[in-house]
Every structure is written in structure tokens, then in C-alpha cells.
Amino acid sequence: MNPPLTARNVSMVPCHRCHLISQIPSDGKLSGMACPRCGAALHQRKPDSLNRTWALVIAAIVFYIPAMVLPISVTTTFAGAQSDTIMSGVIYFIHSGSWHIALVIFVASVLVPILKILILIFLLISVQVKSKWRPLDSTRLYRIIELIGKWSMVDIYVITLMAALIKLGGLASFDAGPAALYFGTMVVFTMFAAMSFDPRLIWDCMEENHDSG
Amino acid sequence: MQSNSLMACHDCDLLHRIDGHPEGGTSICSRCGAVLLSHKRNSLDRSLALTITGLILFVMANAYPLLAIKSGSLYRAATLMGSVEVLYAAGMWQIGLLVFLTAILFPLLDLLCRLYILIPLKMNRKPWKLSFIMSLNQTLNPWGMMDVFMLGILVSVVKLVKMMKVIPGVSLFAFMMLILVLAAIAAFFDPHLAWEKGEG
């Protein structure tokens, strides 16, 4: 079986910025080469993809914990102050009958970050053990996390608008809690993690051991 | 020109020969299904018109109040920027900055970059510093989150109507239109066209 006709297998490299294909010089050295059309540095694969993605995934896990445990918002009324975590907010909205709000917040703030982190760990491990398991499905999983990642940010926007409008009302005050900062940073980390993962590594695994096997 | 008709899939590195540019056609990777190229009819004219519309809507969305509240004789309105300022004043400047960047600055820069690229291309000129602007646009693109912000508005309104009377502002309608226009720009703007036309 012949190896698939990829750019790498025929000593070519596509520019990550403008997609122009360049020929790699015969000595095979790519370092310092720039795309002749747009001037971007040329890399066969995203540089240091696995290490960077692992580091960002671990950072995201570390930030996910305080984001869930600490209060995300503090409401102060004449009756006193009340702190809410993301989950206590979700539970409150289930009990008060706004199950659609509860669903949006639960999916965007709790489920999507966990899914992103789990899928990235799965992809990282399957690349590292050179898994040949369903590369097409793995690529699809990667596309899903690229697509859904930013929707986790919805709670941050809700807090911003609630803080502004409740303050305008003047009867109560609504402040972002310490979890908001951890949460926002965690979402940013997961987005950077998805960007630094190179899906072509999934397909590279399929070609390993072609000569020996 | 031969290398121009070759394209590597950005998701799996498989090489494809793209013969001609069928207008309105989409080329899909035969191995992983990634969209390689999507040539739209009148891409340049349409994306230029959409970008200008987008900028007008952006100004409206930011100049007018987003939501207003009414309780008794009290009527007060909040703009997007005003909401960010409330967070800043409350000492949560980091969150305020995150909202300012993702819901205001990055979407604005995204539109301006596209306008900067499209106007010279329309006049058959090479945009100055095309490579830098394209790269800026590509880097900022995932961080513009106006569509997510729109969902945030809807959730906040549903939460707030239990406590007070919430009145949608002019800006809210501009926002909804802007989300549609931004989606259309993403569909019609063809970066390959920009690279090819901007080359000579």
C-alpha cells in the first residue's frame, strides 16, 4: 500500500496563513524558511503542538475547579448578600421554572468546557500512542470543539449585563464573583488549546510503520 | 502557476489539484471532508457591501442603548460600553476587558481589516501590507464573539424580566442584524481570492 499523497510525503509544505504550497529544499531543512507569497514562517506541522496543547489543557483543568467552586456572582439587596456558584445558579433556575435558562447555562458553562477538555485529552493521547482508530471521527471531534468553544463565554456576558442593569435599577447590586475571572481565563485557555492542536497529527499516525508493515 | 493549483488540506495534509475555480462551487477534501475552497459568485462585491453594512450596524449597536429598565417612574438605559464600564468601576476590570475585547474591539477590527482589504481589491490594486492585515484578521477572527454575546443578551433579559420591566433598545435590533451580516460575511469573503488578486 502506497503512503497517501500528502504535502509532507512529497516534500512540500503549505503556508498556514495563505495556503500557498512551497517545495522544501533538497537538504530537507525548513527552519527559517518563509512563505514566498505572504512571508509567514513555514512549518510542516504546528510547532510543538502536543506540548503546548497539553500545557494549556492542564492549565484549563486547574482553572476549571475554582471556576465551579467559588461564587460567580454576588447579589446584594436590603435583605443581605447572596453568593451564587455556576451550579447553584443552574439549580435555582430549575426550581424557579426557567428550565431553558438553566439548560443554556449548564450546557455552555459546565458541559462544553468539560467536553472540550476530555476530547482534547483523547486526541492528544491517541496521537501519542499512534492510534489508528477512526481518524475521520477524531477529525470531526476536533472540528466540534473548534466550533463550540467560544459559546462557553455566554455566562460572562450575562454577568456583565446583569451587573449593569441591576445597578441601573438601584434597588440591588449585582457583582461578578471571583469565579468569573477563573472561568473567563479557563475558556481562553481551552480556546488556545484547541488552536495549538494540529489535526494533521491524527492522520500522520495512519502512515507510521508503513515501511516496516 | 502549477503550484497554485495544488492545495494541501489544512486538517489532514492530503494534496489536491484544484482545476479552475468553479464559481459557486465548493471543494471538499476527499479524505477528511474539510472544506478546501468555497468560491462564491461576486464574492468581492457582496462581501464589500456586507462589510460596509456591518460597520454601519456596528456603530448603531454601540451608539444606542441596548436595554432599558423601567420601575415606577424610573427609566434608565444601558449601552454596551456602559455595561463594560460598570464592571470596570466595580473593580472587575479583567472581566470588563475580556468583554470589551471579544464583544467590541475584535469584531470592529475584523470588519475594518476586511474593508481595508476589499476596497483596493475592488479597484484592482494590491492592498498595502496585505499579509499583515490578513494575518491580523485571521488571528482575531476566532475571538470575535458577537453571536455569543447575543445569546448572553437573551439569557439576561429572561433573567431580568422577573425583577424589573426590561425594554429592548434600538441597539438590540442593530445587534440582531449585525449577527446575520457577520455570518454572511464569513460565508462570502474569500481569502484565497484576496491572496491571489493581492499578489500581483
Ligand SMILES: [Zn+2]
Ligand atoms: Zn483533509
